[in-house]
Each structure stands twice: as C-alpha cells, then as structure tokens.
C-alpha cells in the first residue's frame with residue numbers, strides 16, 4: 001500500500017504537534033497510509049509514545065536529516 | 077495575674093532608660109484567659125506632662141493605641157509607667173489615677189539596677205499588689221519543633237509537617253482558621269512543599285498547636301534533623317511516573333522524620349527521569365527509573381528506539397539491540413514507544429547522595445543507579461543515616477562529610493550492609 005499523504009509537522013512544538021496530527025488523521029479514511037515528518041528527538045519520542053497509547057503502530061522510521069524523522073502509520 | 081514575656085520587659089526597661097529622667101509610660105494590650113491577663117503588645121506613649129514624678133498620655137494618642145489593639149483583636153489590660161528615681165510603689169498621684177478595677181497598673185523603678193517592677197490593681201478604692209509572671213522564651217527549643225522566631229519580637233512563623241506536598245481539604249480548613257484567627261490571614265508556601273503560618277504571637281502558640289492538631293496537622297521539624305519529605309505526584313497520578321511516590325514519602329516520613337543527625341537532612345522523591353522534584357538537590361534523592369530489557373523475539377529492528385533515546389544509549393547493530401546501562405537515564409521512553417513490545421520495562425529506584433542547594437550547591441551523586449526492592453532500599457536508608465551519624469561532625473552537612481571521608485567509604489559501608497542482609 002502506498003503512502004497517500006505526507007503531513008509535515010516540523011514547525012510545531014509539543015503538545016501542538018500531536019494535536020495537529022490528530023486533527024489531520026480525522027479527515028482520513030481507515031486504512032490510509034500516511035507519512036509524518038517530525039523535527040527533534042523529544043518530539044519524536046512524545047509523538048510515538050502518544051501514537052502507541054492511542055493504538056497506532058509506527059511501521060517504519062527513517063532519518064531524513066539531522067534530527068528530522070519520517071514515520072509511517074496506517075489510519076485506524 | 078499579669079503575664080509578661082521576657083523580651084517585653086527588656087523592651088520596656090530600654091524605653092524607660094531612654095526617657096530618663098522623665099517618667100516613661102505606655103499601654104499594655106493582650107488577652108484574658110481564665111482571669112489571667114497575658115500581654116501581647118506593649119505600646120509606648122509620650123508623657124505629655126514631661127515630668128520626673130508624673131505622667132499623662134494625650135487622649136488622642138490613647139485612642140490611636142486602642143484602635144491598634146482592636147485591629148489585632150487585643151484588649152486593654154493596663155498601663156505602665158516608670159519611676160526614674162523612686163521605688164516601684166504607687167505615689168499619691170498614681171493612686172488618684174488608678175481608677176479602673178479591670179486594669180493592671182505596672183510601675184518600673186530605675187532606682188535599682190537591674191530595674192524592678194510591680195503590678196497594682198484597685199478594688200473598691202483600695203490599691204493592692206497584682207502578681208506578675210515573666211515567661212522566658214526558649215527560641216531554640218521552639219525552633220526545633222517548627223516554630224520560628226520572626227523579625228518582630230513575640231511573633232513566630234509556625235511550620236507544619238507536610239509529606240509529599242499533599243494536604244487534605246480538612247487540613248486546609250484548619251490552616252484557614254488558624255491563619256485568619258491568630259495570624260495575619262496569610263500562609264506561606266516554602267520551597268520544599270511546606271506551609272508556614274506567619275504572625276503567630278507567642279501568647280497564642282499553645283492554642284494554635286491544639287487547634288492544628290484537631291485538624292490533623294502536626295508541627296514541622298527544623299534544625300539538625302530529618303526534614304519534610306518531598307515528592308511529586310508519581311505513578312498513580314502522573315502517566316510518566318515509574319514509581320509510586322506519595323506512599324513512599326509517607327513511609328519514609330513515618331520511619332525517619334524528625335530524627336536527629338549532625339545537620340539537616342532532606343529526602344526527596346521524584347517519579348521519573350523528568351525529575352520534576354529535583355532529586356539531586358536532596359541529601360538523599362530518590363528517582364523512579366525504568367530499566368529496559370530487550371526482547372529479541374519481538375524486535376523488527378525498526379530503529380525507532382535508537383532515535384528517541386535522549387542520551388543515545390541504544391545501538392542497533394545487525395538486528396541486535398544493545399543498551400548501555402551506564403549511559404541510560406531510565407526514562408522508559410524506549411519501552412513506551414517501541415511499536416512491537418520488544419522491551420520489557422523493569423521499574424525501580426535510583427539513589428543519589430549528598431545533594432545540597434543552600435549557600436553552597438552540590439549535586440547529589442548517583443551511587444545506586446538501580447534498585448528494585450523497596451525493602452532493600454530502606455536498608456540503604458537506615459545504613460546511610462547510621463553512617464552520617466557515625467562519620468558526620470556536628471553541624472556538618474552530609475555532602476561535606478562525604479567529601480571529607482570520601483564517597484567510597486559510604487559505598488563500602490552500604491555494601492557491607494547488603495552482605496549482612498543476605499547479599500544482592
């Protein structure tokens with residue numbers, strides 16, 4: 001399955017990062033695969049912990065640059 | 077009977093000497109308990125007669141003083157004046173002014189050194205002596221029990237024993253009542269989660285202590301002993317928490333609070349590596365930590381954990397994860413974030429020793445990076461206090477002792493303790 005959307009959250013700081021991500025997810029359909037771009041170790045930790053708590057599984061993680069991360073998840 | 081406190085007598089004598097050779101005068105305000113008049117405030121006044129044998133206070137000034145008394149919930153108990161050169165006996169003129177049977181008239185004589193003083197009362201026109209008691213104030217004993225002298229004579233800030241920064245609504249009601257009735261209507265929150273009630277007059281102390289007790293509030297400890305045990309909310313409330321902190325704080329307080337040591341000693345408990353409670357500021361700091369144990373079978377080598385670890389303690393090498401426990405700060409993020417449950421988190425305590433954030437700053441040293449048994453941790457606490465009692469000089473903070481004798485000596489002492497207790 002292909003990534004249908006990339007959500008760039010680099011400009012946000014916690015806790016807004018996850019709030020915006022949730023808002024974006026709300027417009028997507030179950031089964032959609034998306035990529036999320038995050039900046040900073042702390043943000044990566046916070047977002048991935050929150051995703052897990054909400055029942056999402058990070059399927060893949062790539063480092064796009066210095067502390068820039070791309071994670072792949074599938075919408076529930 | 078009229079009760080003075082020592083410092084009031086000193087204050088009056090000083091004032092009388094300053095006014096010499098003119099008669100000094102003033103009013104006494106306070107409270108009456110079971111017929112006993114207790115002086116809370118001494119109000120100096122100007123003798124408008126400016127005479128060596130007579131005194132008179134202007135009506136306007138008397139009125140101003142009575143207003144001040146009312147504001148403090150005091151009643152007029154009597155007055156005082158000095159006899160610069162004659163004994164503490166009422167003169168014919170004094171007798172003429174002793175009219176109110178409800179008041180006590182005190183005369184200070186500067187004729188003798190040290191000055192003498194006597195109280196008088198009047199009943200159906202007859203003047204007789206009234207007994208005066210002078211109470212000593214033992215500041216040191218008061219302080220050790222959490223009652224601290226304020227800048228203003230006679231007033232104290234009462235420190236309460238609060239554990240882990242938690243107060244019940246019932247206790248808050250007690251604080252409200254005491255602060256508004258006996259204090260100045262304010263409470264002070266201390267830097268270590270404590271509460272102090274300022275502006276408690278020495279004459280009200282016993283009553284205040286009884287009142288506080290009835291609300292389940294005890295006085296705090298000052299001086300060279302185990303102080304308030306501080307704690308964050310911990311696991312039962314905070315989702316980040318690795319350990320339960322509040323119950324632990326109560327257990328520590330029950331076991332050690334108020335124990336005498338060479339100097340003050342502080343325990344502080346923080347629930348996780350976020351360190352909201354600043355564990356290393358304390359003589360003995362306790363931090364909840366998570367030790368991640370990698371479960372190879374579940375791991376997909378996705379690499380997420382290696383990227384989120386704040387201290388880069390995790391490396392992934394050919395499908396193999398290794399965690400450097402020397403570097404790991406026990407935050408538990410890897411366990412919480414791993415999408416494949418490839419970590420099992422073991423929760424425990426990390427202990428730091430010799431922290432101090434007073435005149436000199438010293439960050440507690442992490443001597444025990446991980447211990448999971450609470451029981452064994454208490455043995456460590458016992459041993460640590462025992463060590464401090466044995467090695468510490470009077471008035472020496474714990475970190476100073478550790479610097480002097482070496483941290484290694486404490487480590488060795490703790491290891492010996494472990495062996496006595498069945499090892500590991």
Ligand code: SF4
Nearest residue numbers: 308314317347348352
């Ligand atoms: S130290 Fe940890 S457990 Fe305690 S309040 Fe802060 S985040 Fe929560």
Ligand code: SF4
Nearest residue numbers: 375376378379381414
């Ligand atoms: S996050 Fe979990 S699955 Fe991914 S590499 Fe680390 S341990 Fe393995």
Ligand code: SF4
Nearest residue numbers: 385404405407408410
């Ligand atoms: S517990 Fe925290 S510091 Fe330790 S390895 Fe995991 S992420 Fe790193």
